[in-house]
Structures are given as structure tokens and as C-alpha cells.
Amino acid sequence: MTRTHVPVLAAELIDLTAPAAGETAVDCTFGAGGHARLIADRLGPAGTLVCIDRDPSAQDRFDELAGEVACETRFLRMDYADGLSLLRDEDVAADLVYLDLGVSSMQVDARERGFSYSYDAPLDMRMDPGQTLDARTIVNGWEERRLAQLFRRYGEDPNAGRIAREIVKRRRRTPIDTTGELVAAIEAALPAAVRRSFGGSHPAKRIFQAVRIAVNAELDSLDRALPLAWDLLRDDGRLAAISFHSLEDRRVKRFLAERARGCVCPPDFPVCVCGREPEAELLTGRAVAPTPGEVADNPRAKSGRLRAARKLPLGDAR
Ligand SMILES: C[S@@+](CC[C@H](N)C(=O)[O-])C[C@H]1O[C@@H](n2cnc3c(N)ncnc32)[C@H](O)[C@@H]1O
Numbered sequence: 407m408t409r410t411h412v413p414v415l416a417a418e419l420i421d422l423t424a425p426a427a428g429e430t431a432v433d434c435t436f437g438a439g440g441h442a443r444l445i446a447d448r449l450g451p452a453g454t455l456v457c458i459d460r461d462p463s464a465q466d467r468f469d470e471l472a473g474e475v476a477c478e479t480r481f482l483r484m485d486y487a488d489g490l491s492l493l494r495d496e497d498v499a500a501d502l503v504y505l506d507l508g509v510s511s512m513q514v515d516a517r518e519r520g521f522s523y524s525y526d527a528p529l530d531m532r533m534d535p536g537q538t539l540d541a542r543t544i545v546n547g548w549e550e551r552r553l554a555q556l557f558r559r560y561g562e563d564p565n566a567g568r569i570a571r572e573i574v575k576r577r578r579r580t581p582i583d584t585t586g587e588l589v590a591a592i593e594a595a596l597p598a599a600v601r602r603s604f605g606g607s608h609p610a611k612r613i614f615q616a617v618r619i620a621v622n623a624e625l626d627s628l629d630r631a632l633p634l635a636w637d638l639l640r641d642d643g644r645l646a647a648i649s650f651h652s653l654e655d656r657r658v659k660r661f662l663a664e665r666a667r668g669c670v671c672p673p674d675f676p677v678c679v680c681g682r683e684p685e686a687e688l689l690t691g692r693a694v695a696p697t698p699g700e701v702a703d704n705p706r707a708k709s710g711r712l713r714a715a716r717k718l719p720l721g722d723a724r
Contacts, residue, residue: 411511412703413440414710415648415696419504420444422689422714423644428452429501432493432638434486434631436464437510439471445502446475453477456498458489460534461513485534487630494638503635504646507628507654509533509618511706521618523610526586531614531621541617545588546581550574560625560653561616569595569613588613615651628654632661636685641719644689650709655693662688662715683721689714 419441425431425448433442436459446455455477457468462483472479482489486505493500513533514521520530520541531541548556550570557566572595573582582588592610593601601609619625635645645662649655665686669678693711701708 411438411440412706413438413444414506414704414707415694415700415712416441416444418694418712419646419648419714420448422694422712423502423504423646425449425453425502430454430499431456431502431504432490432498432500432635433457434489434503434505434635435459435507436468436481437506438512439464439467441504441506442468443471443475445504446471446477446479449477451476454480456480456482456489456493456500458482458484458486460485461510462535463512485627487627487634490631490634490638494634498638499640499643500635500638501640501643502646503638503643504648505628505631505635506648507624508650520585521614523585523589523608523614526584529583529585529588531618533622539621541588541621542581542583544617544620545573546577556620557613557616559616560619561612562652563612563616565596565600571595585614588617619653625653625657628657632658636661636665636717639717641717643717644714645717646689646712646714648710648712649693650711655711655713658713659693662686662713666715685718686715687718689716 425445427450429449430453431445431449433445433455436442436457442455442457449455457479460483465481465483468481482492509521513519517525517527520527529540529542529545553573554566554570557563557569563569569592573591576582576591582591589610592613596609639645647658649658666684666688668682668684669680670682671678671680690713693713696707696710
């Protein structure tokens with residue numbers, strides 16, 4: 407069954423970014439529109455909400471929301487980095503840009519889309535079914551070394567090498583066409599003692615994450631989007647991102663910290679000669695995690711981490 411998506415860290419997002427009546431907000435990852443609906447309510451009839459999602463199935467949910475909220479709305483069905491770049495070219499200025507990264511519950515629960523190791527389905531994992539690259543192409547086409555690198559970098563899996571080897575051995579006999587066949591290859595690559603060491607976590611979890619990130623070029627989109635989102639903001643505008651694994655969170659953290667950094671002169675300089683001033687005020691010192699209550703209600707929120715910053719008007723930091 408395809409459940410709808412429960413927005414993660416929604417109250418915290420609203421509290422930190424304080425969307426106000428008449429403002430313009432950009433939701434880079436519309437999904438089921440859970441966050442969008444809450445934000446739209448704050449923007450009111452004089453506000454504007456631009457929603458982006460590259461999954462065509464988000465369009466119907468957007469149309470429904472657009473008919474129910476008072477603010478002006480617009481939908482861009484594309485990669486959010488491309489959407490932000492389009493908005494920049496149109497000279498749109500935003501008061502709030504936010505991203506809620508990764509996949510939605512609708513995507514994970516739609517078995518036929520092959521995102522989940524829990525169901526046997528064709529190896530697909532495309533958020534945008536119109537793109538050519540899918541999980542099957544990667545699993546059957548990439549050479550062993552590249553697969554191992556992918557599992558290591560994007561899955562942070564210590565068993566990357568042996569899993570890549572097993573996949574290549576199996577696919578020589580017959581292509582790995584389904585999520586079930588990929589799970590079987592992963593399990594076969596791991597001796598029982600290693601499998602036991604995963605505790606409650608499924609041994610395929612990290613590998614599926616890695617393949618999904620590669621299929622959807624998720625980190626490339628995020629790297630392209632953050633500076634575009636920042637440039638789109640007006641003075642006092644807020645940028646917020648909810649990440650679900652350390653690869654994303656690290657990028658967001660570094661990006662915001664870099665903007666919040668002032669003088670970069672060596673500490674032994676008596677006076678500042680670099681003249682560098684912070685562009686951002688961090689609204690979150692540490693990343694904000696969901697409360698135990700939220701995780702109990704929605705276990706998928708567990709790894710969510712929210713970071714946000716405000717764009718300082720020029721000359722305001724000092
Ligand atoms: C976690 S869900 C967002 C859920 C949403 N905040 C809500 O409350 O319903 C992520 C959504 O972002 C979309 N998405 C992920 N990466 C994207 C990208 N690079 N460009 C556009 N959409 C993307 C996915 O298709 C998915 O619908």
C-alpha cells in the first residue's frame with residue numbers, strides 16, 4: 407500500500423525559519439506537500455510558494471494543494487538545482503528556501519519503483535522515471551572497482567569490496583534484474599558472522615542507499631543547489647535543509663558554516679586585513695534532530711537532521 411508522506415521536523419522547520427505573511431518561499435522537494443501546506447498557511451493570500459519536484463507523480467498532489475491554499479502557487483517538475491537556476495534567471499527573490507532531502511514514503515512504498523530492499527521488484531530507483539539511468543544499469547554495467555568505490559563512498563559500507571565482487575560474479579551468469587536478486591548477492595557476499603554484526607540494520611541498507619544516490623545524482627544536485635538557493639535569498643532570507651544521512655548533512659553543515667565565517671586572518675595578525683564578513687547567521691548550532699515522540703509516531707523521521715541559516719544584510723554582521 408502507498409502511504410502518504412509524513413513531514414519530518416515540520417514544527418522545528420516552521421519555528422526556525424518563521425515564514426511570514428506575504429513572503430515568497432521555495433520548497434525544493436515537494437513530495438506530498440506536507441511541509442508546503444504548513445508553509446503556505448503562514449504565507450497567506452499575499453504570499454507565493456514555488457514547489458519543485460522531479461517526480462511527475464508529485465504534480466497531482468501539488469494541484470490538490472494549489473486548490474486549497476490561499477497563497478499564489480507554482481510547480482516546477484524538474485531537478486531542484488535546475489529549478490533554482492530557472493528562478494534565478496527569472497530574477498525571483500525568495501525569503502525562504504528549504505529542502506527535505508531523499509525519497510518520500512510514496513516512492514519507497516511503491517514496490518514497482520524498486521527503492522526498497524524489503525520488496526522484490528525491478529531494479530529501478532529513479533525519482534524521475536523519464537531519465538535513462540536506473541539501478542539495473544549501474545548494478546549490471548559498472549565495473550567492479552567502480553561499484554566498490556560507490557558502495558564505499560555513498561554507502562560508507564566496510565564490506566564494499568566483497569559485495570562488488572559477488573555482484574560481478576553473479577551477473578556474469580545472469581543479469582541482476584530485481585531488488586531481490588541484489589539483496590541475495592549482498593547477503594551471499596557476507597559471511598554469517600559479518601551479517602550478525604549488523605544488529606537490527608538490514609545488510610542491504612547501505613548498498614541500496616549508495617545505488618539510489620548514484621541513480622539520482624543526489625549529491626551533485628545538492629552541491630549545485632546550495633549556492634543557487636543562497637543567491638536567491640533576499641536579505642534576512644532563510645535557507646533550511648533536512649538531511650537523512652551524513653553525506654548530505656556534512657555538505658549542508660559545511661556550506662552554512664562557510665557562509666557564517668568572518669575574518670580568516672591568521673590568529674597572530676594584530677588586526678584584520680582580510681576584511682571578510684559573515685554572510686550568514688546560523689539558526690542551528692548543532693543539527694536539530696526529531697524528538698523521541700516524533701520518531702515513535704514516524705520511525706522514518708529517525709535520521710532526519712535540520713540545519714538552517716539566515717542571510718545577513720550587508721554590513722549587518724559587525
Ligand atoms: C523527503 S521527500 C519530501 C517530502 C515533503 N517535504 C513532504 O512534506 O511531503 C523528497 C522529495 O523530493 C524529491 N526530490 C529529491 N531529490 C530531488 C531533486 N534533486 N530534484 C527535485 N526533486 C527531488 C523526491 O522526488 C521526493 O518527492
